[in-house]
Amino acid sequence: MPDSPEGRIHLDIVVTDKSGNPVSGLDVKDFILLDNNLPSKILSFQAFKGTVQNAEPPVEVILLIDAVNLPFHQVSYARKQVTSFLLQNGGHLAHPVSIFWLTDKGLKVQPQPSDDGNAVADMLDRLAPELRTIARDTGEQGAIERFQLSVKTFGSILESEGKKPGRKLLVWVGPGWPMLNGAAFDTSSQGRQQTFRAIVEMSAKMREARLAVYSISTGALDATTDFYQEYLKGVKLAEKANPPNLSLKVLAVQSGGRALSPSNDLTGDIGSCVQDATAFYTISFDPPRADKPNEYHDLKVQIDQPGLKARTNTGYYNQP
Numbered sequence: 261m262p263d264s265p266e267g268r269i270h271l272d273i274v275v276t277d278k279s280g281n282p283v284s285g286l287d288v289k290d291f292i293l294l295d296n297n298l299p300s301k302i303l304s305f306q307a308f309k310g311t312v313q314n315a316e317p318p319v320e321v322i323l324l325i326d327a328v329n330l331p332f333h334q335v336s337y338a339r340k341q342v343t344s345f346l347l348q349n350g351g352h353l354a355h356p357v358s359i360f361w362l363t364d365k366g367l368k369v370q371p372q373p374s375d376d377g378n379a380v381a382d383m384l385d386r387l388a389p390e391l392r393t394i395a396r397d398t399g400e401q402g403a404i405e406r407f408q409l410s411v412k413t414f415g416s417i418l419e420s421e422g423k424k425p426g427r428k429l430l431v432w433v434g435p436g437w438p439m440l441n442g443a444a445f446d447t448s449s450q451g452r453q454q455t456f457r458a459i460v461e462m463s464a465k466m467r468e469a470r471l472a473v474y475s476i477s478t479g480a481l482d483a484t485t486d487f488y489q490e491y492l493k494g495v496k497l498a499e500k501a502n503p504p505n506l507s508l509k510v511l512a513v514q515s516g517g518r519a520l521s522p523s524n525d526l527t528g529d530i531g532s533c534v535q536d537a538t539a540f541y542t543i544s545f546d547p548p549r550a551d552k553p554n555e556y557h558d559l560k561v562q563i564d565q566p567g568l569k570a571r572t573n574t575g576y577y578n579q580p
Contacts, residue, residue: 266546267579268303272427272470272516273541273561273572280532283568284309284539291570292562293545304544317426319537320373321353322417323530324360326434328406334478338433341526343381348527351377355537359384360417362434367413403438410437411458411506418462422469427540429517431533433526435477436508439487449499456498459505460554460577463494463514467573472517474533475509479522488519494575496556516572536571550578 273291275283288305323342327335346357356373357380368387374380421428446454466473488509495501504510509519517536520529547557555578561570 268544268546269467269576270470270542270544271467271559271561271572272472273543273570274472274516274536274539275541275563275568275570278567280535282535282539286541286563286565288543290564291541291543292564293543294558294560294562295545295547296557297560300545302543302545304542306542308540308542309538318375319355319540320424320426320428321355321357321534321537322360322373322421322428322430323357324362324417324430324432324434326410326432326436327361327363328409328434329437330434330477337478338526339384342433342530343384344527345530346377346381346384348377348531351379351381353377353380355534359387361387362410362413364409367416403440407437407440407503410508414508414511415458415462415465418465418469418471421471422465424469427470427472427537429472429474429533429537431474431476431530432508432512433476433530434508435479435522436475439507440503452501453498455503455506456495456501456554459495459501462506462511463573463575463577466511466515467576471515472536473508473512473515474517474536475512475519476526476529476533477520477522478524478526485521492574494556494558514574516574518571547576547578550580553579555579 275286277283284307286307288302291302291305293300293302325335325338325342330338342359346353353375356375357377358373359370359380361368370380370383417430488504488507491502491504491507491510492513494514495505512519518533520532523529556575557578558575559573561572563570
């Protein structure tokens with residue numbers, strides 16, 4: 261459901277209760293849309309139960325194993341955890357699943373999504389041994405190479421998924437790419453302009469592709485785990501653009517998805533993310549007239565019922 265030529269914007273919204281479970285059965289009167297903290301009129305409203313049987317088209321789940329940024333010893337464990345998710349319930353998946361595998365050689369993509377978990381697990385078992393993980397170069401140059409490859413790959417996924425109808429959940433299994441703080445970042449005006457253009461492009465493409473991103477990884481909490489939260493606010497000016505604004509967890513939250521804390525239960529984490537496909541809502545609105553290109557607007561959706569929270573795209577860049 262891409263934005264219309266007239267500029268109308270469509271948002272997919274997940275509403276959760278206090279336990280984090282998706283809530284169905286709401287009506288348009290329960291939703292309040294705020295654009296830059298000002299009420300905006302909701303022009304269309306649809307409620308979905310996202311099962312294979314009644315979503316048109318069904319919500320697609322993409323499980324991406326990131327062998328570029330995962331430490332070598334964690335790749336095999338991640339694959340086993342993904343396989344465990346696929347084989348639950350006898351391999352009967354509630355939503356069609358695709359497997360993506362990222363290595364230094366590029367992105368390997370399952371040809372067609374399938375709700376047969378056994379078949380997808382067999383495909384993953386055959387795929388993994390044929391691929392080697394990237395030699396993780398140490399130092400600044402290695403971090404730059406992994407950042408560039410990862411962001412380029414994410415952009416190509418948005419490009420291809422944007423051509424398909426329906427909603428998608430991209431569960432990225434891995435810690436994400438380096439945030440490139442400090443000397444690794446080109447602080448020139450040209451460098452910041454390039455980063456800002458990438459931020460604007462990613463924001464629009466995630467929304468237009470109807471793709472929500474979920475970041476999950478193994479490991480333990482440390483001092484850097486929540487560092488991404490300093491970059492969640494939308495970037496309004498090119499001179500404020502930094503590579504951490506393009507980090508995986510930042511993009512996940514801004515897409516209406518989630519950035520989960522590291523854990524050793526990736527199977528459970530995947531299931532928690534996929535819950536978001538069971539019930540969701542889609543609304544549309546017309547943005548106000550923009551005074552300049554790439555004018556950032558903050559978005560919030562509030563639910564007029566106690567104990568309920570809404571998750572959707574956190575902002576957009578308006579154009580004249």
